Amino acid sequence: MEIKLPKYFKWVVVLLGVILLIYILQMFKSILVPLAFSFLFALLLLPLNRDMEKWKIPRPLAIVSSIVLVVVILSLVVWFLSSQLMDLTTELDTITGNFETLISRVQDFLQEKFGIVPSNRTELITNSINGLQDVATNFLGSTISMTTGLLAALTIVPIYVFCLLYYRDHLERFLFKLVAKDKRSSLVHTLSNIQQVVQSYISGLMIVIVIVALLNSAGLLLLGVKYAIFFGVFASILTIIPYIGILIGSLLPALITLATTGHLIDAVLVIGVFMVVQFLEGNFITPYIVGSKVSINPFAAILALLVGGEIWGAAGMIMALPVIAMLKVIFDSYGPLEPIGFLLSDVDDVKPKKPKHKKKLQSFITEVWDGMFRSKNNKD
Known part of the structure; x- marks a missing residue:
C-alpha cells in the first residue's frame, strides 16, 4: 500500500538531506577534495587514453603516460612560480624601504597642502611597514602551503586517476545496475553530456x-x-x-x-x-x-563560488563551476528537476526564438516585389 506524504514534509526531508550533505562534504574534506580533482583529471584524460588504446597501446601504459605528462607540466609551473617568488622575497627589504619613503612623501604633501599633521609619524610608518611585511609573509606562507599540498596531492591523486580510468568499464556497468533497463539509454546520454561539459570546461x-x-x-x-x-x-x-x-x-x-x-x-x-x-x-x-557548453548564468556562478568557498575553501571555488555545470546536465535530464536546470541556464540560451512566420512573411514580400519588378521590365 502506497503512503502519500504531505508536500511540506517532502521539502523538510530535502532540506535535511542538503544539510547532511554539506556536513559530510566538510567532515570528509581531506578525502573528498583529492577524489573530486581526480574525477576531473580522469574526465580530461579520458579522450587521450581512448585514442592511445585505439593505437594498440595497453590501457595501463596509456594511463601512466598521460598522468606523467600532466605531472611534468604541473611540476614545471610550480617550479617556475616558486623560483620567481623566492627571488621576489629577497627584495622585501628594498621594497619596505621604498614604502617608508613613499609614506613620508605622502605625509609631507598632506602637511604642506592641507595642514594635516599625523599624531605619530614614526608609529604610522612602522605599522605600515610591518603590515606590508605581514602581507608578504602570509602570502609566502600560503604559497608554500599550497605547494606542499600540491606535492602531497601528487602522491594520492595520480592513484585515484589511474583507478578511475582503469576501472571505468566496471564503474559504467555498476551504474547500469542501479537503474532499470528502459532508462539505461537516458543514463548513457546524461553521462555523455557530463563528460562533454567537463572536458570542454x-x-x-x-x-x-x-x-x-x-x-x-x-x-x-x-x-x-x-x-x-x-x-x-x-x-x-x-x-x-x-x-x-x-x-x-x-x-x-x-x-x-x-x-x-x-x-x-x-x-x-x-x-x-x-x-x-x-x-x-x-x-x-x-x-x-569554452563556448556555450558551460552555459551558467553569472548569478548562479557567483552563488556557487560562495557556497564552494564556504564548504571547501579555495578548492571549492575551483570546483564550483564544473560541479554546477554537471548538476545542470543532471537537472535537465530529470523531469521534476528540469525547472532548476532552467534557473541555472544563461539567459541568452533560454530566450524564445523568433517566430518563423516573420521570416516567411519577409520572403513572401520579397518574392512579390521581385515579381512586380520583373513584370514591369517585361512591359518596358
Whole structure:
C-alpha cells in the first residue's frame, strides 16, 4: 500500500538531506577534495587514453603516460612560480624601504597642502611597514602551503586517476545496475553530456590561462614592471576562480609597483592592464574558446563560488563551476528537476526564438516585389 506524504514534509526531508550533505562534504574534506580533482583529471584524460588504446597501446601504459605528462607540466609551473617568488622575497627589504619613503612623501604633501599633521609619524610608518611585511609573509606562507599540498596531492591523486580510468568499464556497468533497463539509454546520454561539459570546461580553461598569461605578461613588460612574467602567470592561474580571480591577482603587482616606483600612476596603469585583460577574457576569449557548453548564468556562478568557498575553501571555488555545470546536465535530464536546470541556464540560451512566420512573411514580400519588378521590365 502506497503512503502519500504531505508536500511540506517532502521539502523538510530535502532540506535535511542538503544539510547532511554539506556536513559530510566538510567532515570528509581531506578525502573528498583529492577524489573530486581526480574525477576531473580522469574526465580530461579520458579522450587521450581512448585514442592511445585505439593505437594498440595497453590501457595501463596509456594511463601512466598521460598522468606523467600532466605531472611534468604541473611540476614545471610550480617550479617556475616558486623560483620567481623566492627571488621576489629577497627584495622585501628594498621594497619596505621604498614604502617608508613613499609614506613620508605622502605625509609631507598632506602637511604642506592641507595642514594635516599625523599624531605619530614614526608609529604610522612602522605599522605600515610591518603590515606590508605581514602581507608578504602570509602570502609566502600560503604559497608554500599550497605547494606542499600540491606535492602531497601528487602522491594520492595520480592513484585515484589511474583507478578511475582503469576501472571505468566496471564503474559504467555498476551504474547500469542501479537503474532499470528502459532508462539505461537516458543514463548513457546524461553521462555523455557530463563528460562533454567537463572536458570542454577544463580544456578550454587551460587554453584561456595560457592566452591570459601571455596578455598579462606582455602588458606588464611594456610598463617595465619587475617580475612581469611571474605576475602575469600568477594572475592567469587565478582565472580558475571565475570573475574575481584575476582581480585578486592584480593587487599584488600593483602594490609592489607602487612601493618600488613610488608613483601612484604606475600602480593604476598596472591595474588598468589587468582590467583590460579581464574585459577581453570575459567577453571574447572565454566565450569563444569554452563556448556555450558551460552555459551558467553569472548569478548562479557567483552563488556557487560562495557556497564552494564556504564548504571547501579555495578548492571549492575551483570546483564550483564544473560541479554546477554537471548538476545542470543532471537537472535537465530529470523531469521534476528540469525547472532548476532552467534557473541555472544563461539567459541568452533560454530566450524564445523568433517566430518563423516573420521570416516567411519577409520572403513572401520579397518574392512579390521581385515579381512586380520583373513584370514591369517585361512591359518596358
